[in-house]
Amino acid sequence: MKRFLETGNFAIAEGAILAGCRFFAGYPITPATELAESMSLRLPQVGGVYLQAEDECAAMHLCIGASLGGMKAMTATSGPGFILYADPYGWALGCEMPLVVLNSGRVGPVSGITGAPGQGEFYNTRYPTQVGNFESVVLAPNSAQEAMGMVVEAFYLSERLRMPVTVLADQLITDGWEDISIPETEAEMKEMGLRVWPRKYNPGPDFYPATDALDIPPVQMGKNTGGLCSDWTPTEQGYDIEEVEDHHKHAYRLIFKVRNNRQLFNHHYEKKYMDDDPDLVVVSYGTPSRVVNTAVGRARSQGMKVGSLRLINLWPFPEEHFTRKTKYLAVELNWDGQLVREIQRTVPKDSEVHFLGICGDLPTNQDLLETFDRILKDQPLQRKGWEWEAW
Numbered sequence: 001m002k003r004f005l006e007t008g009n010f011a012i013a014e015g016a017i018l019a020g021c022r023f024f025a026g027y028p029i030t031p032a033t034e035l036a037e038s039m040s041l042r043l044p045q046v047g048g049v050y051l052q053a054e055d056e057c058a059a060m061h062l063c064i065g066a067s068l069g070g071m072k073a074m075t076a077t078s079g080p081g082f083i084l085y086a087d088p089y090g091w092a093l094g095c096e097m098p099l100v101v102l103n104s105g106r107v108g109p110v111s112g113i114t115g116a117p118g119q120g121e122f123y124n125t126r127y128p129t130q131v132g133n134f135e136s137v138v139l140a141p142n143s144a145q146e147a148m149g150m151v152v153e154a155f156y157l158s159e160r161l162r163m164p165v166t167v168l169a170d171q172l173i174t175d176g177w178e179d180i181s182i183p184e185t186e187a188e189m190k191e192m193g194l195r196v197w198p199r200k201y202n203p204g205p206d207f208y209p210a211t212d213a214l215d216i217p218p219v220q221m222g223k224n225t226g227g228l229c230s231d232w233t234p235t236e237q238g239y240d241i242e243e244v245e246d247h248h249k250h251a252y253r254l255i256f257k258v259r260n261n262r263q264l265f266n267h268h269y270e271k272k273y274m275d276d277d278p279d280l281v282v283v284s285y286g287t288p289s290r291v292v293n294t295a296v297g298r299a300r301s302q303g304m305k306v307g308s309l310r311l312i313n314l315w316p317f318p319e320e321h322f323t324r325k326t327k328y329l330a331v332e333l334n335w336d337g338q339l340v341r342e343i344q345r346t347v348p349k350d351s352e353v354h355f356l357g358i359c360g361d362l363p364t365n366q367d368l369l370e371t372f373d374r375i376l377k378d379q380p381l382q383r384k385g386w387e388w389e390a391w
Contacts, residue, residue, distance in 0.1 A: 002182045008144035008174040012102060013038035014182050016074050019155035019196055022048035023073040025062035027055055030114040031171040032076040032104045056081040060088035067097040068229055070220045072155060072199055076102035079121055080111055089164060090129030095229045096208060098158035098218055099202045105170040109359045117171040119286060119333035125166045133251040135258035138166045138315040140285040146177040152194045159197040159264060162218045162256055172287040173188035207238030210249035212256040259316060268312035273300055278307035281373055283343060284331040285311045288362060289325035292331050295368035306372050322346040327375055329354045
């Protein structure tokens with residue numbers, strides 16, 4: 001095991017190499033540029049290929065092409081670039097091409113603030129492309145070390161599900177410096193719980209059957225499937241068609257190979273102080289969860305009956321964690337509130353759902369403790385000149 005004091009971008013690059021990634025294409029954008037730089041250094045050392053594309057759309061298409069050629073591929077960007085992935089992301093979903101996308105969130109909208117963390121792309125990662133009829137898988141780490149592991153896990157899931165998987169980090173994770181441990185052997189990888197799935201290929205003659213089954217290998221061009229790869233609805237043999245019944249079968253597979261196999265990833269979450277039916281459940285993901293966990297611990301020491309729920313797999317949304325009727329507080333790095341809306345949709349009738357939004361910086365422990373106290377005392381959440389919630 002090697003230890004480093006390094007950035008999250010460094011850790012993510014090492015995770016990708018461990019997972020077998022041998023192709024990376026990207027376009028410079030803060031705070032993901034250093035990841036591209038790391039991959040440009042590391043990939044040639046392991047027989048891989050790095051390409052800087054002319055733009056983000058081209059980068060994603062290049063990754064699809066590499067995946068079709070049998071390589072594990074990855075790209076990385078931030079909000080303004082992620083939205084440009086929309087068209088090729090749809091190709092990857094529709095053609096069922098495994099690849100990994102790293103999105104490091106910063107303050108928006110559009111270019112916003114390049115050097116400040118944000119969480120404004122919660123829904124954008126759920127619907128990264130046009131017209132629907134698909135599911136998405138999104139993982140959200142809260143540290144550089146966990147980001148390394150989540151990238152390995154994303155490659156594992158993308159191979160077994162035949163689809164792109166997004167890792168949603170933020171600027172504090174990718175740019176922040178932390179103590180990072182990198183495994184050097186398979187035994188050390190297993191000890192760290194890292195799972196790797198080798199690239200295989202579908203020998204054909206059929207393309208993909210209308211089934212939710214796992215582990216049907218992806219198509220690889222030149223390997224006897226006889227099928228096309230386009231943005232049109234395919235028949236089971238892989239040829240373009242305009243028939244609604246064929247599209248129904250195709251959409252069924254895209255949706256239910258994820259929904260019916262959630263056991264692959266629904267263990268990715270963290271709960272603290274949730275065993276005694278808390279009066280308030282604080283929900284978060286990404287970097288804010290680190291402050292939330294500290295604040296919840298302090299609240300418990302002050303006699304507040306508060307619990308913490310950190311979501312790691314964001315999509316499909318883990319509704320199984322929201323079955324109790326109680327008070328909930330969503331803590332997010334945005335002003336508009338996105339995670340909070342899914343909590344509202346999911347919790348039992350007459351549960352209270354509250355929102356604490358901040359952007360560009362983390363909430364302080366004092367902010368959180370005062371918020372917990374006000375919610376438990378049924379007092380409104382306000383501060384100078386701002387209403388913290390309007391739900």
